[in-house]
Amino acid sequence: MKIAFIINDHKTEKPNYTTPGLGYAAYKRDHDVYFIGVGELSYASKGHLSVRCKTIKDINFNSQETYFRAVQKQDFTKVSSEDLDVLLLRNNPADEINKRDWAQNAAYIFGEIAMRNGVIVLNHPTSLASAINKMYFQHFPEIIRPKTIISRDHNEIKEFFKKQKQKMILKPLQGSGGTNVFMMDKKNEHNLSQTIDAICRDGFVIAQEYLEEATNGDTRLFLMNGRPLEFDGKFAMMQRINSSGDIRSNIHAGGKPSSVKMTDQIMKLADIVKPKLVQDGMFLVGIDIVGDKLMEINVFSPGGLNITGQMYDVDFCTPVIQSIEKKVYYKNMYGNYLFNSRLATL
Structure with a gap:
């Protein structure tokens, strides 16, 4: 092909x-x-x-x-x-x-x-266009998401801060890789207005519940065709551990990768997000998990597949290409009878 x-x-x-x-x-x-x-x-x-x-x-x-x-x-x-x-x-x-x-x-x-x-x-381009910012994440069931508001209103954000017992995460609606992500608490509350202003320059502010488990980093899991990517009995996933004093686990932001085992809790989260991803034609995505909550879904260019492969001595890239080969086969068999959004996750 x-x-x-x-x-x-x-x-x-x-x-x-x-x-x-x-x-x-x-x-x-x-x-x-x-x-x-x-x-x-x-x-x-x-x-x-x-x-x-x-x-x-x-x-x-x-x-x-x-x-x-x-x-x-x-x-x-x-x-x-x-x-x-x-x-x-x-x-x-x-x-x-x-x-x-x-x-x-x-x-x-x-x-x-x-x-x-x-x-x-x-991934299906029409769905990607609607997922250009983190608002896409809010379309997934509330039970798996941290408490969140999205606003540019200082008073609303400050009220949320109080409800979260003066501890929350602030980040921009657009962006990735841990850029402009801040943890606000009693120690830096005096900088709250200034931090909100800084993020507001680029658009809306996401104010999010702080999860204590985040001190241990997060888990990145790759999903292909809506299901956890597995090859040779191993899952494409890794624990991303924060650098000292940093709330961000992203590898590009200094997070350190380590191996991690699949759990029933992670499988349950993956199963809950599957219907939406399949409906939207999201072929290959990365989901970031803290505790029993989904923190982010990367549908654009999820990175780290090479790192997970090296970690487990498994070639996770080849099954991705094999899955694409099947899609080309189906396309040749069915012609235009299959929509791209459906073909993407077959």
């Missing part, structure tokens, strides 16, 4: 990231693999997606790092949605905030064009 990955930028994509790992897994299975930066997207006069991309063929590599470094050195070539079977949207819109605002929605807009041209687009 011919499979393309949209990334933020060729210059910022690191060889050890999850997306190069997925690309390398596809390459090893003799598929044609293309990497497309958001800035390389275009719409052709014939009504299809036309892109500049980087690809490589007919060379053996011993690791995803050597593979992707070789890809990055290649000159740009052209490919059209008429040539593609699958397009994976793996760019992170949060990385573009206040840098390239035009790039935040571009992949999903162009992804819909590719979808109309018969390309399988993962």
Whole structure:
């Protein structure tokens, strides 16, 4: 099959990231693999997606790092949605905030064009466009979410602070990777108004219940087709432990990964989020869990799959590509009878 990955930028994509790992897994299975930066997207006069991309063929590599470094050195070539079977949207819109605002929605807009041209687009672009900020998280059952309000009203946020016994988390509605996340308590209450103001500059404020279990970090679990990603008897999941004095567990924010065992509680949470993810065509996502609560759902470019693979000595990227191969098979059998949103999680 011919499979393309949209990334933020060729210059910022690191060889050890999850997306190069997925690309390398596809390459090893003799598929044609293309990497497309958001800035390389275009719409052709014939009504299809036309892109500049980087690809490589007919060379053996011993690791995803050597593979992707070789890809990055290649000159740009052209490919059209008429040539593609699958397009994976793996760019992170949060990385573009206040840098390239035009790039935040571009992949999903162009992804819909590719979808109309018969390309399988993962995750489903229409659903991704509606999940551009953390409000998407609020559509999941309340029983699995921490108590939360979303507001720009200082008084409302301060009242929530009192109800939470003067301990809560503040973060922006848009963003990821632990950027601008603050823990407010009695010690720094004098900075509450200033912190709210700082977050309000970029939009709405999420005020969230503080969970004591968060001191131990969180658990990142990958879901594929709505179910926990499992291969060779092991689950693609890890415990992310906070750096000393930091409430954020994100790896990019200094969190340290460690192995963790699947529990009935985590399986129950995964089962509760499954119907919504399947309905929305969310093929590959990462959910972050603290205690018995779901803290966040990353539907854009969940990272760390490569780290979990190294931790358990399991190749989690290959079953992802195998699942995509099945979708191409179903697409060839059924043609346009299956909607992209349904095909995405088959």
